[in-house]
Amino acid sequence: MRQARPTRFAHTELLSSRNPIHAHEMSYNGYETSYTSYGAGGGAGGGGFIPGEGGSTQSPGGRQDRAQDTLRPVTIKQILDAQLEAGSNDAFKIDGTVVTQLTFVGQIRNISNQTTNTTYRLDDGTGSIEVKQWVDSDAQEQTNPTKAKLVEGAYCRAWGKLKSFNDRRSVGATVIRPVEDMNEVSYHLLEATAVHLYFTRGPPGGAQGGAAATNGAGGQQQAAMGGSYGGYDLGGYNQTAKKVFQYLREAPQSNEGLNQHEIAAKLGIDTAEVARAGDDLLSGGLIYTTVDDQTWAILEAD
Numbered sequence: 001m002r003q004a005r006p007t008r009f010a011h012t013e014l015l016s017s018r019n020p021i022h023a024h025e026m027s028y029n030g031y032e033t034s035y036t037s038y039g040a041g042g043g044a045g046g047g048g049f050i051p052g053e054g055g056s057t058q059s060p061g062g063r064q065d066r067a068q069d070t071l072r073p074v075t076i077k078q079i080l081d082a083q084l085e086a087g088s089n090d091a092f093k094i095d096g097t098v099v100t101q102l103t104f105v106g107q108i109r110n111i112s113n114q115t116t117n118t119t120y121r122l123d124d125g126t127g128s129i130e131v132k133q134w135v136d137s138d139a140q141e142q143t144n145p146t147k148a149k150l151v152e153g154a155y156c157r158a159w160g161k162l163k164s165f166n167d168r169r170s171v172g173a174t175v176i177r178p179v180e181d182m183n184e185v186s187y188h189l190l191e192a193t194a195v196h197l198y199f200t201r202g203p204p205g206g207a208q209g210g211a212a213a214t215n216g217a218g219g220q221q222q223a224a225m226g227g228s229y230g231g232y233d234l235g236g237y238n239q240t241a242k243k244v245f246q247y248l249r250e251a252p253q254s255n256e257g258l259n260q261h262e263i264a265a266k267l268g269i270d271t272a273e274v275a276r277a278g279d280d281l282l283s284g285g286l287i288y289t290t291v292d293d294q295t296w297a298i299l300e301a302d
Contacts, residue, residue: 070101071101071102071103071159072094072099072101072102072103072195073102073103073104073188073191073192073195074094074099074102074103074104074192074195075104075124075126075127075189075192076104076106076122076123076124076126076127076128076129077126077127078094078095078126078192078196079094079102079104079127079129079162079169079171080127080129080169081094082094082099082162082169084164085098090163090164092162092164094199095196095199095200096199097199099162100161100162101159101160101161102159102160102161102162102171103157103158103159103188104122104124104157104158104188104192105124105155105156105157105158105179105184105185105188105189106122106123106124106128106129106155106156106158107122107123107124107153107154107155108120108121108122108150108151108152108153108154108155108156109121109122109123109128109152110152111150111151111152114135115135116134116135117132117133117134117135118132118133118135119131119132119133120132120133120150120156120158120173120176122156122158124189125289125290125291125292125293126289126293129169129170129171130170130171131158131160131170131171131173131176132170132171132172132173133172133173133174133176146177146178149178150176150177150178154178154179155178155179155182155184155185156176156177156178156179157176157177157179157184157188158171158173158175158176159173159174159175159176160172160173160174160175161174189288189289190288190299193285193288193299196285197285200285201285232245232286234286236284237277237280237281237284238277238280240269240273240274240276240277241277241280241281243267243269243277244263244267244269244274244277244278244281245281245286245287245298247263247266247267248263248287248296248297248298249298251266253297255290255297256290256291256295256297257287257290257295257296257297257298258295258296258297259294259295260274260275260278260294260295260296261294275294278294278296281296282296285299286298286299287299
């Protein structure tokens with residue numbers, strides 16, 4: 001049995017606890033924003049609200065709807081794939097849930113400075129998107145030493161709101177700060193995966209909700225018929241996806257995982273088929289991208 005990679009266990013507490021996702025202070029958040037348990041709709045400790053954002057969505061009864069303003073960790077691909085809610089011009093859904101406040105980590109590919117704003121193009125390996133931050137006239141903000149670290153090639157974390165104009169997605173940023181510890185990049189991807197699994201498969205240790213609820217007892221039947229691979233349920237995947245997953249589990253590799261071209265060559269399968277299988281496994285939360293979107297590693301089960 002291969003030795004477990006320590007960098008892939010940052011998600012264990014999130015996935016194995018009795019509660020959906022414990023309220024916890026985000027380890028890499030200098031603004032002390034916290035994520036409360038999803039489905040709880042906010043709560044103590046800031047409830048995941050972005051600093052500097054004023055107000056919340058009002059419900060018909062006048063009560064603040066803080067659930068929609070909870071900060072959601074995502075990947076750029078999730079942002080690009082977000083669905084516009086029916087009858088709305090600015091409300092988007094990810095995994096079937098309305099989100100307004102987003103946070104993600106990416107590498108700065110380009111910076112465009114204007115008189116009133118600065119636009120960054122960020123890439124996290126799953127996609128790229130423009131992030132616009134309005135220039136603050138505050139002299140203290142202009143001399144902020146962290147801004148000097150926001151250069152092309154550097155990694156940063158952004159907080160903001162998803163926007164769309166002429167079918168072009170972008171993020172209006174409230175805060176952009178440099179990433180000081182590269183472990184934050186892996187941490188964020190694992191956290192985004194944990195939240196994605198909560199919304200699509202339900203709380204860990206409880207009755208499965210979200211999209212998984214539609215399968216009923218089918219998942220148990222698949223596992224009983226051999227759809228489980230070392231604790232992973234692959235009953236709903238095709239044979240190519242199963243072969244790719246099994247190879248990723250057993251082949252010697254570094255912490256960066258394996259490239260799809262290497263997998264295709266070793267398995268004797270067309271690269272395009274391996275790419276499609278990888279997309280299916282990525283969508284199911286079984287693997288994640290590492291150094292680029294063609295290099296994958298398995299999310300280790302608890």
